[in-house]
Amino acid sequence: MPVYEYRALDRAGKNKNGIIDADSPVAARQKLRGSGVFTIELKETSSTPGQAAPDQTSISTFFKRVRPAELSVATRQLAILLGAGITLVASLDAMISQVPNPLLKKILAQIKESVNEGNSLAFSLSRHPKVFSQIYVNMVKAGEESGSLDLVLDRLAELTEHHQALRGRLKAALAYPAFMLLIGGLVLFFLITFIVPNITKIFDEMHQVLPLPTLILIGVSNFLKSFWWLVIGGLGCAVLLIRRLINTPNGRHIWDRLKLRTPVIGPVNTKTAMARFSRTLGSLLQNGVPLLPALGIVRNIVSNTIIAEVIDNSMDDIRSGKALAVSLSRSRWFPPIAIQMISAGEQSGEIESMLNKIADIYEGEVESQVLAMTSMLEPVMILFMGLTVGFIVISILLPIFEMNQMIR
Numbered sequence: 001m002p003v004y005e006y007r008a009l010d011r012a013g014k015n016k017n018g019i020i021d022a023d024s025p026v027a028a029r030q031k032l033r034g035s036g037v038f039t040i041e042l043k044e045t046s047s048t049p050g051q052a053a054p055d056q057t058s059i060s061t062f063f064k065r066v067r068p069a070e071l072s073v074a075t076r077q078l079a080i081l082l083g084a085g086i087t088l089v090a091s092l093d094a095m096i097s098q099v100p101n102p103l104l105k106k107i108l109a110q111i112k113e114s115v116n117e118g119n120s121l122a123f124s125l126s127r128h129p130k131v132f133s134q135i136y137v138n139m140v141k142a143g144e145e146s147g148s149l150d151l152v153l154d155r156l157a158e159l160t161e162h163h164q165a166l167r168g169r170l171k172a173a174l175a176y177p178a179f180m181l182l183i184g185g186l187v188l189f190f191l192i193t194f195i196v197p198n199i200t201k202i203f204d205e206m207h208q209v210l211p212l213p214t215l216i217l218i219g220v221s222n223f224l225k226s227f228w229w230l231v232i233g234g235l236g237c238a239v240l241l242i243r244r245l246i247n248t249p250n251g252r253h254i255w256d257r258l259k260l261r262t263p264v265i266g267p268v269n270t271k272t273a274m275a276r277f278s279r280t281l282g283s284l285l286q287n288g289v290p291l292l293p294a295l296g297i298v299r300n301i302v303s304n305t306i307i308a309e310v311i312d313n314s315m316d317d318i319r320s321g322k323a324l325a326v327s328l329s330r331s332r333w334f335p336p337i338a339i340q341m342i343s344a345g346e347q348s349g350e351i352e353s354m355l356n357k358i359a360d361i362y363e364g365e366v367e368s369q370v371l372a373m374t375s376m377l378e379p380v381m382i383l384f385m386g387l388t389v390g391f392i393v394i395s396i397l398l399p400i401f402e403m404n405q406m407i408r
Contacts, residue, residue: 004028007041019096019109066104066131072160074099074108079153088149089115107131120144134297135159135280142288152287159283166275166363173370177377184385193228196221196392203399210399217395256304260333268369273307274338275362282355292318307333324351337361 004025008016016037020028029039074095081091092112099105107128114124122141125132136156143152200218203210210218224231245251259269277298284294292315299311310331317327325343328334338358345354 004042004044006032006037006039008032008037008039010038011036019106020113066101066107068160068164070099070101070104071131072157072164074104075153075160076157079150079157082150082153088121104131121149134300135284138289138293138297139284139287142284146288155283155287159279162279166367169367170370173367173374177374177381180378180381184381188385188388189224189228191389191392192217192221193224196396197225199396211395211402213391213395214399217392253305256306259304260306264373268366268373269304270333270335271362271366271369273302273304273333274335275359275366277302277307277311278338278355278362279359282352282359285355286352291324310334 004020006017006020006028010016020031025042025044028042032039077098078091078095081094082088086094089112092108092115096105096108096112099108110127111121111124114127115121120141122137122144125140126137139152139156140149143149146152196217200214200221203214203218246255260266260273262269280301281294281298284297285291289297295311295315295318299308299315302308302311310328310333313330314324314327318324323343323346325339325346328342329339341354341358342351345351348354
């Protein structure tokens with residue numbers, strides 16, 4: 001259904017702006033007139049996330065998106081409004097006037113109209129899969145069925161904020177090493193490609209036998225100076241080829257296995273998957289989603305086909321009457337401590353809180369390991385830069401020393 005932005009006057013003569021869903025501009029004007037609003041200006045906007053209306057072709061519309069932080073704030077605001085006893089439609093209407101993101105504003109208007117038509121909130125959210133994930137929709141569905149939608153939305157906001165906080169800390173830890181690597185690589189490339197040839201030109205004019213390090217440096221410098229475009233193009237093609245292979249089923253399977261098996265990085269990826277698995281499954285179970293549907297949702301968000309296969313096998317075992325801990329214990333990717341804690345949670349009837357504790361443990365370990373890796377990465381990068389610059393200096397000074405000995 002098309003979405004229209006309007007500028008109108010209410011009965012008191014005050015300006016009023018907003019968004020409305022309707023089948024046509026005439027239907028939109030009739031809706032507004034029925035609510036006591038007199039339209040001054042009406043124009044169609046995008047009807048679906050990321051899709052512009054035919055008359056809107058600006059580049060800015062292509063880059064519009066709803067960020068997780070904005071969705072988290074909107075979710076918490078909706079939970080507060082519902083908790084205060086305000087109806088769902090009235091809460092959504094209040095949200096539309098407060099949300100600064102134009103795309104999210106339009107999506108909320110569509111959701112409000114869908115709820116007005118008699119659809120559930122979960123169904124209305126499921127029509128926007130690019131914004132609302134499976135876990136979001138299913139938790140809202142469970143909240144509607146249990147009559148605790150405000151509590152579920154509050155937990156959803158906490159879950160989103162928790163994921164964003166962890167991701168933000170990891171990005172902050174990796175930002176400085178990545179910046180150092182980029183700047184260091186550019187400096188070395190500029191030094192070898194443009195500075196070194198001007199210095200080594202003197203040695204070529206003297207027609208003397210040069211030491212092996214100097215010959216290597218001159219060869220690398222000449223190659224980069226002549227074929228730098230080939231190096232950059234080759235790296236770009238390699239990245240595109242790897243990404244294309246990863247998008248194939250076999251390539252994705254191999255890539256996910258490498259992520260878990262690679263030394264140093266593998267344990268971090270494994271613990272990250274365990275934290276995501278435990279946090280999501282715990283939140284789903286805590287909000288009334290049954291175990292098998294919850295595992296089906298978790299399977300799609302662990303971002304690893306190897307772990308997803310383990311979850312598939314566990315779902316088959318659970319259908320045959322086995323416990324979750326027993327089925328997961330057959331996999332090498334689930335650590336013994338996680339299996340023991342899940343088993344204890346199943347026996348005590350507190351599996352949700354136990355899964356959240358597992359997530360806390362592994363999120364803390366991931367953060368500490370990433371910080372340790374980045375602290376080790378900085379001196380390694382400095383050492384590599386020092387050795388490279390030292391090799392360049394020695395390669396330039398060796399012929400000069402030999403020339404001095406010949407003069408003596």
